[in-house]
Amino acid sequence: MTITITAFERSPDGGKGLARDTRIRWALEEVGQPYEVRLVSFRAMKEPAHLALHPFGQIPTYEEGDLALFETGAIVFHIAETHAGLLPDEDHARARAITWMFAALNTVEPPILDLVIAKFVERDKPWYAERLPLVEDRIRDRLAPLSARLGDADWLDGPFSAGDLMMVSVLLRLRASGMLNDYPNLAAYVARGEARPAYKRAFDAQLAVNTGKLPSS
């Protein structure tokens, strides 16, 4: 059955891989599943046809036969659960890999998202400069323990998993801030993720959409 995902017709980041379809593309590349992409404009995202797929009017979505999903974490989990390569077979190791997925999305990403919002939405506000260090401190409150836990391991818990895919994706949003440089093992962890052939293919595919150099699917 054909897998179809949605992505921005024109990504706000211009193709730097930060739009969330990159996470889905990466997961599909890791498990070796081909997929089609339907591009959606900002206007179309808020229209009934897309809202029926994604109640919050965002991308990505995932369609496969009768199944329609939204929400990046849920889509990556579905891919990981239905194909080999992103979750360990052993029950406890699997539960721990899933734990890192949730930790990436609900513990590490929220303060990073706050920084992204501050930079994009509140940059012209009078409080921007004074508030920024508070937001950055909240991010460090996550990076420091994450760095301590990772130590000198390659991945967070044994072999690369959907938990690493999600954590690397979340940390990539920090690259422009330079904050990762204070945690060399996290910077190396992110680089290790980006060096995976599956990530490269996913990145190139989303970049091609945004530079118009290749068809989207």
Added chain:
Amino acid sequence: MTITITAFERSPDGGKGLARDTRIRWALEEVGQPYEVRLVSFRAMKEPAHLALHPFGQIPTYEEGDLALFETGAIVFHIAETHAGLLPDEDHARARAITWMFAALNTVEPPILDLVIAKFVERDKPWYAERLPLVEDRIRDRLAPLSARLGDADWLDGPFSAGDLMMVSVLLRLRASGMLNDYPNLAAYVARGEARPAYKRAFDAQLAVNTGKLPSS
């Protein structure tokens, strides 16, 4: 095998059910699993013994024999996956219920968390009053489409699921703000969650810890 979770020795909310152990207690009550509670002080949460369980030094954690998990979403998912009552059996319905878990934690909770942080950490800042409406607008950007999707249904997708448990738990954090009152179907949805016997037992158990009226387990 005994299930042991951790909770605040003294919850910052004084027992209003907003500490995240309530979500785990609720899930365990829904599936009818008894559990023990180990209370942790703020100081002990940042010490090596607890950090070995929870790298970010928070509660709740979950221990069952050799299995140790952290992160609320992952723990609720593990409970839902290993006991009947919180996820549908049918594959597609199950994937959609999981989608709502992730949507609650990664799409709806972040702006709500931002409001909580603003109220607790930034209330004395000069920008507090001017910035608050921006944060509230970002919450409404989630509540309005959520309300539209729920419509007049009891739960988000068929019978009550772990997705509803998580979404109700996230929305409960908004009660004090009064923002839910603008969306009567969401307010009724939250009330429906709170009226479940399993929720009441979970709420009473966490309240007892914070009022000292009952032992914690």
